[in-house]
Amino acid sequence: MEPIVLLLFLLLLLLSFSTARDTITPSNPLADNETLVSATGTFALGFFNPPNSDNRYIGLWYNQISDHTILWVANRASPLVNSTGVLSVTKDGRLTITSQNSTVVWTSPNSTVELTSPIAQLLENGNLVVMQDGDTSGNYGWQGFNYLTDTLIPGMKLGVDLTTGINRTLVAWASENDPSPGPYHGFMDIRGDPDIYFCRDSTPIWRSGAWDGTHLSGIPDMSTYRGFQFNFVNNASEVVYFYSVINRSYISRLLVNSTGFAQRALWLPDANQWNFFWNAPKDLCDDIGQCGPYGLCDANDSPLCSCLQGFDPKNPSNWNLRDGHDGCKRRTPLDCKNGTDGFVTVSNVKLPQSDNCTVDMNLNLDQCRRLCLGNCSCTAYASANVSGGGSGCIIWIGNLFDIRNFVGSGQDLYVRLAAADLDVSSGKTQSTIVAVAVSLVAAALLLTCVGCFLWRRKKKRRVLLGAMTSFNEKSNHEPGDLDLPIFDFATIAASIDYFSDENKLGEGGFGPVYKGTLEDNQEIAVKRLAKTSIQGLEEFKNEIVLIAKLQHRNLVRLLGCCIQGEERMLIYEYMPNRSLDAFLFEKERAALLDWKMRHQIIVGIARGLLYLHQDSRFRIIHRDLKASNILLDEDMNPKISDFGMARIFGGDETDFNTRKVVGTGYMSPEYAMDGIFSVKSDVFSFGVLVLEIISGKKNRGVYAIPPHINLVAHAWSLWKEGKSLQLVDESMGYSFPTNEALRCIKLGLLCVQEHPEDRPLMSSVVLMLGSDLASLPQPKQPGFAARRGPFEVDTSSSNQDSCTLNEISVSMFQPR
Ligand SMILES: *[C@@H]1O[C@H](CO)[C@@H](O)[C@H](O)[C@H]1NC(C)=O
Ligand SMILES: *[C@@H]1O[C@H](CO)[C@@H](O)[C@H](O)[C@H]1NC(C)=O
Ligand SMILES: *[C@@H]1O[C@H](CO)[C@@H](O)[C@H](O)[C@H]1NC(C)=O
Ligand SMILES: *[C@@H]1O[C@H](CO)[C@@H](O)[C@H](O)[C@H]1NC(C)=O
Ligand SMILES: *[C@@H]1O[C@H](CO)[C@@H](O)[C@H](O)[C@H]1NC(C)=O
Ligand SMILES: *[C@@H]1O[C@H](CO)[C@@H](O)[C@H](O)[C@H]1NC(C)=O
Ligand SMILES: *[C@@H]1O[C@H](CO)[C@@H](O)[C@H](O)[C@H]1NC(C)=O
Ligand SMILES: *[C@@H]1O[C@H](CO)[C@@H](O)[C@H](O)[C@H]1NC(C)=O
Ligand SMILES: *[C@@H]1O[C@H](CO)[C@@H](O)[C@H](O)[C@H]1NC(C)=O
Ligand SMILES: *[C@@H]1O[C@H](CO)[C@@H](O)[C@H](O)[C@H]1NC(C)=O
Ligand SMILES: *[C@@H]1O[C@H](CO)[C@@H](O)[C@H](O)[C@H]1NC(C)=O
Ligand SMILES: *[C@@H]1O[C@H](CO)[C@@H](O)[C@H](O)[C@H]1NC(C)=O
Numbered sequence: 001m002e003p004i005v006l007l008l009f010l011l012l013l014l015l016s017f018s019t020a021r022d023t024i025t026p027s028n029p030l031a032d033n034e035t036l037v038s039a040t041g042t043f044a045l046g047f048f049n050p051p052n053s054d055n056r057y058i059g060l061w062y063n064q065i066s067d068h069t070i071l072w073v074a075n076r077a078s079p080l081v082n083s084t085g086v087l088s089v090t091k092d093g094r095l096t097i098t099s100q101n102s103t104v105v106w107t108s109p110n111s112t113v114e115l116t117s118p119i120a121q122l123l124e125n126g127n128l129v130v131m132q133d134g135d136t137s138g139n140y141g142w143q144g145f146n147y148l149t150d151t152l153i154p155g156m157k158l159g160v161d162l163t164t165g166i167n168r169t170l171v172a173w174a175s176e177n178d179p180s181p182g183p184y185h186g187f188m189d190i191r192g193d194p195d196i197y198f199c200r201d202s203t204p205i206w207r208s209g210a211w212d213g214t215h216l217s218g219i220p221d222m223s224t225y226r227g228f229q230f231n232f233v234n235n236a237s238e239v240v241y242f243y244s245v246i247n248r249s250y251i252s253r254l255l256v257n258s259t260g261f262a263q264r265a266l267w268l269p270d271a272n273q274w275n276f277f278w279n280a281p282k283d284l285c286d287d288i289g290q291c292g293p294y295g296l297c298d299a300n301d302s303p304l305c306s307c308l309q310g311f312d313p314k315n316p317s318n319w320n321l322r323d324g325h326d327g328c329k330r331r332t333p334l335d336c337k338n339g340t341d342g343f344v345t346v347s348n349v350k351l352p353q354s355d356n357c358t359v360d361m362n363l364n365l366d367q368c369r370r371l372c373l374g375n376c377s378c379t380a381y382a383s384a385n386v387s388g389g390g391s392g393c394i395i396w397i398g399n400l401f402d403i404r405n406f407v408g409s410g411q412d413l414y415v416r417l418a419a420a421d422l423d424v425s426s427g428k429t430q431s432t433i434v435a436v437a438v439s440l441v442a443a444a445l446l447l448t449c450v451g452c453f454l455w456r457r458k459k460k461r462r463v464l465l466g467a468m469t470s471f472n473e474k475s476n477h478e479p480g481d482l483d484l485p486i487f488d489f490a491t492i493a494a495s496i497d498y499f500s501d502e503n504k505l506g507e508g509g510f511g512p513v514y515k516g517t518l519e520d521n522q523e524i525a526v527k528r529l530a531k532t533s534i535q536g537l538e539e540f541k542n543e544i545v546l547i548a549k550l551q552h553r554n555l556v557r558l559l560g561c562c563i564q565g566e567e568r569m570l571i572y573e574y575m576p577n578r579s580l581d582a583f584l585f586e587k588e589r590a591a592l593l594d595w596k597m598r599h600q601i602i603v604g605i606a607r608g609l610l611y612l613h614q615d616s617r618f619r620i621i622h623r624d625l626k627a628s629n630i631l632l633d634e635d636m637n638p639k640i641s642d643f644g645m646a647r648i649f650g651g652d653e654t655d656f657n658t659r660k661v662v663g664t665g666y667m668s669p670e671y672a673m674d675g676i677f678s679v680k681s682d683v684f685s686f687g688v689l690v691l692e693i694i695s696g697k698k699n700r701g702v703y704a705i706p707p708h709i710n711l712v713a714h715a716w717s718l719w720k721e722g723k724s725l726q727l728v729d730e731s732m733g734y735s736f737p738t739n740e741a742l743r744c745i746k747l748g749l750l751c752v753q754e755h756p757e758d759r760p761l762m763s764s765v766v767l768m769l770g771s772d773l774a775s776l777p778q779p780k781q782p783g784f785a786a787r788r789g790p791f792e793v794d795t796s797s798s799n800q801d802s803c804t805l806n807e808i809s810v811s812m813f814q815p816r
Helices: 002-019 220-224 317-321 365-373 428-458 489-495 539-549 580-584 595-615 669-674 679-695 710-720 738-751 762-768 802-810
Strands: 036-039 043-048 055-062 069-074 085-088 095-099 104-107 118-122 126-132 157-163 170-175 180-189 195-200 203-207 228-234 238-245 251-254 262-268 273-280 296-297 306-307 311-313 327-331 344-350 359-360 378-382 393-397 403-405 411-417 505-510 513-518 521-526 556-563 567-573 629-634 638-640
Touching: 043 118, 055 085, 055 180, 055 203, 055 595, 069 306, 157 180, 170 251, 170 411, 170 595, 228 710, 238 273, 306 311, 311 317, 327 567, 365 378, 365 393, 489 521, 489 556, 489 567, 539 556, 580 679, 595 629, 595 638, 595 669, 595 679, 669 679, 679 710, 679 738, 710 738, 738 762, 738 802
Parallel strands: 296 403
Antiparallel strands: 036 043, 043 055, 055 069, 085 095, 095 104, 118 126, 157 238, 170 180, 180 195, 195 203, 228 238, 251 262, 262 273, 296 306, 311 327, 344 403, 344 411, 359 393, 378 393, 378 411, 505 513, 513 521, 521 567, 556 567, 629 638
């Protein structure tokens, strides 16, 4: 019995496959219970009822996914009511939908080409077309992609075909269950510099901002959508926006939803659902009128609105009540005739409304400036195409509306001002900045003097127990009071198979590391210290005890040591996931590190380092922080290793300058050049590490863009251009929390500032990792961004005693 059922089933399956077709002919219309399926099965088209509705429509959906999301509707405004239907193509090439009682409810417009033998076909990209049977030239009499519904999928174009006059717009469904046209719609505004508008009836809600050559100026995070390619064509035949997915297996859509949002989504095959990863409008600053003419909206600021330099609130009473809609007015009228006007640069903005703009792609920025100066009604200018260093010219005539600020991205806008308003010191904000700067300088001077004083007093009492650890002599321990197990040499040697190469994990800073298993099955990592050590036995033990007392979840734990004659070994807990560099810099394994993990690693390292610097009983400077010294446990928690081991090599104070391992860690400028280290040199290394973790690139990796010789320089130049998100490792794919990524990049840059005093302490770093992007100070040019030398320099200069240079170092030599 059963085999027969199975056979029948298979037969049915076969039959249903053979009946799936992608073409309708006049003699073979599409019945209500049938679907058209595109050639390789990507799309399906057929009749459907929206949930809880008696209305029946012809719709298009992705065939391969289960949820039948409707992408396109033929007869959205003229449904079949309480009736089944038939889709047919007439002999003159028009599609018609006919109801049970033979009423034609919908018909497509007349064919634009003469068709003697018309067919309708569902193409592989989802386009339903009417054409001459057998024609492969793409000469369509009608096509569905010219009449979009609410969704844009790859292959569809949003915008105007200037030769045929067809205006392809996205119009939202009236409600979730009603495909008829609703009030929300998106369209291409071709006036001035074209951009996409999103409106409710005729009221603009949001605009995309003009295309700047790489992305839409109001959607800076567009550059992070790795899986996509965005296109914008503006020429004599069309002004259109469209996109494609680079990986064909990605299923994606952009839609205007019935409650008034534009959304972008990707299908998650594993979760079997759509991932809506972007929407607009997003925040108050997306509201076009929020800050009125010449107002600048900053969503991370309170109040939201401020006036551009040289402008004051037009209606101060409303402005003070936080209503910015009236905007701002010019403080000093422009002096066009006398030619004394100038421009102020407003950085990182969404370009203002561009309906009345003039665009000339053949001018450069300098010519653009002159053009603007020469026309009395010109109020601002900007580059029309930022890619490749900037070209083209946009000129604004009249008021500037809808300018908003982005952090770390956005474009430069040059706003015309009278000479009087260009004067930077005249503004209120300027004087505050000066005051702050003055007090900062004073504070720094004071600190330096105090530091200098302390330095000189402490100098004699200072005990430097080696290059990486330093603590006060008071914390010395009797070797007798160890809680540190001393392992038996024979046991350890056996556990690592007598130093066999098979057990070797790698070569650490001070000798090879082996993996071993103790009798109780505990896995250990054994570091065999090179025999060149000149340190005495008691000193060695003493220091090991101190290090063993450092316990923190983000530090690798020292389990004990082993001493036999000249032989010295350190026994650590074993980390199954090895070191961070093995993940970060290897393409396949890097893909395993998603954003959440990377962030967790950054936070973990910061906490471990904070503990070393501040919270442990001793102040410890690691001095050799780098990806290979970060080990990962089974849950990918980071653990700092190799701290405090230089002692074994240590000699006296001068020694630690000359004998250090040059070039292994990420050295700060003052360390590389002058051999001076402090907690701030660790902060520098931490900053480099953060940038490496985000970008997945080695600091000294090779870059396609020649002027950038290292990661820090590369990160800085992207930051300056507002393209920071391009730094993010491509293996993380298209979607990660933009704000968090920008915050980490900004923090990374703050940590690699040239001057130690500009770098935050680890305690601030830990705070900043959880705070608002805008509350972080602006980074300046980092150390080494423009120079090649110091990374390669082998320093041998001695520690300098100058109090200014050492001012930061002072604190770390003090007992707690
Ligand atoms: C569709 O329904 C008709 C009758 O209404 C039936 O003859 C035909 O076999 C059905 N086709 C499919 C594919 O189910
Ligand atoms: C046919 O059905 C439509 C609705 O589907 C209805 O409006 C129309 O009156 C019907 N015509 C006839 C002749 O029954
Ligand atoms: C459709 O049919 C349902 C019940 O079958 C009925 O309640 C409803 O009034 C009908 N709608 C129209 C427009 O005829
Ligand atoms: C469509 O074509 C028919 C003849 O085939 C003609 O009568 C009709 O006016 C045309 N409609 C339009 C809108 O051109
Ligand atoms: C396209 O349609 C939109 C909305 O319907 C309209 O505002 C716009 O002016 C149209 N563009 C052209 C060029 O007709
Ligand atoms: C406009 O651009 C499109 C797409 O790049 C191209 O196919 C078309 O030929 C261009 N038209 C003109 C007039 O340059
Ligand atoms: C495309 O995506 C699929 C599924 O995510 C993946 O298996 C495949 O490797 C990707 N192909 C390319 C070329 O990236
Ligand atoms: C429309 O999009 C917004 C923003 O993503 C979302 O909150 C809302 O639920 C969506 N509306 C519908 C009907 O899906
Ligand atoms: C232009 O210059 C003339 C003479 O230098 C001066 O009198 C006039 O006030 C200036 N105009 C403006 C608008 O500043
Ligand atoms: C463009 O010019 C028109 C007519 O002068 C004006 O009504 C409109 O407000 C201007 N648009 C912008 C954004 O300045
Ligand atoms: C200024 O530029 C606008 C827009 O391009 C143009 O209409 C106007 O004629 C120009 N005025 C002068 C004096 O050149
Ligand atoms: C923008 O500039 C880039 C680099 O110079 C160039 O390749 C591209 O064609 C330009 N785009 C337009 C629209 O001019």
